[in-house]
Amino acid sequence: MLSRLLRYAPVAGDLDASVSVLDVCCGRDGLSCVFNGARFAGQDTAFDGPVVPAMFGVRTNGGRFPWADGAFDTVVCVNGVEQVAPGERAAFVAECARVAARRLLISCETTAGPSAAELARLCTLRGFTTRPWPQVNALLTSLLTFSDENPSFAGQSSAEFAVNRAAWVQVLNAARFGDGPRTGFELLRDEPREPLVDPGRFDASAAAALECVRCGTRLRLETAVGLRCLGCGMIPAREATGTWDMTR
DSSP states (O other), X not given: OGGGHHHHHHHHHHOOTTSOEEEETOTTTTTHHHHTTOOEEEEESOOSSOOOTTEEEEEOOSSSOSBXXXXXXXXXXXXSGGGSOGGGHHHXXXXXXXXXXXXXXXXXXXXXXXXXXXXXXXXXXXXXXXXXXXXXXXXXXXXXXXXXXXXXXXXXXXXXXXXXXXXXXXXXXXXXXXXXXXXXXXXXXXXXXXXXXXXXGHHHHHHHTBBOTTTXXXXXXXXXXXXXETTTOOOOOBOTTSOEEOXX
């Protein structure tokens, strides 16, 4: 369990949870492991169970994201690039950047995906200033991964995650030095925009930042039906996982 924090601890260290955030390729929990109940949006192509209550979740097909330009103050992607086919990675990173009004935080395990040099190339985008985003030290990464995978330590690791999670996040942020299996970059928009999603009215503004996959018109959250397209009238289904189906 503690190894889950290897991806998200740097986010907790460098991101104010009060801004509007989209977590790309988030799974059912995403940022909730470090955000302590703060609202966020999450998107993925599949969810293996009900998502956490704090997430405004959408299921997508891949390709163009169903969000308007600059929808969120910050976009986070710590578990996505390595899942994307090599020929589609540039478009994927560009989509992450497109919907970020101010900042993109992106990292991946370069032993299982693009090399550090390739990720650096993917993250060099016009209109953004890119700089390294330090990740957790290799030795500590190996130890926590081993503790999760080894039956002798897995129970203790799970207990530490449940009881001392905040302390472990602090430890991991203090250990962001040297080389490691993960590489990250922070992309800052040269001309920041006002994000469309307002943390003070999260659900309504997140719904209004969604674009219909059929006609491209923006959506609205309505009490009677849920989401509805203001153009063609399409009503996305609310799935058993608690996410909105934005695949058709």
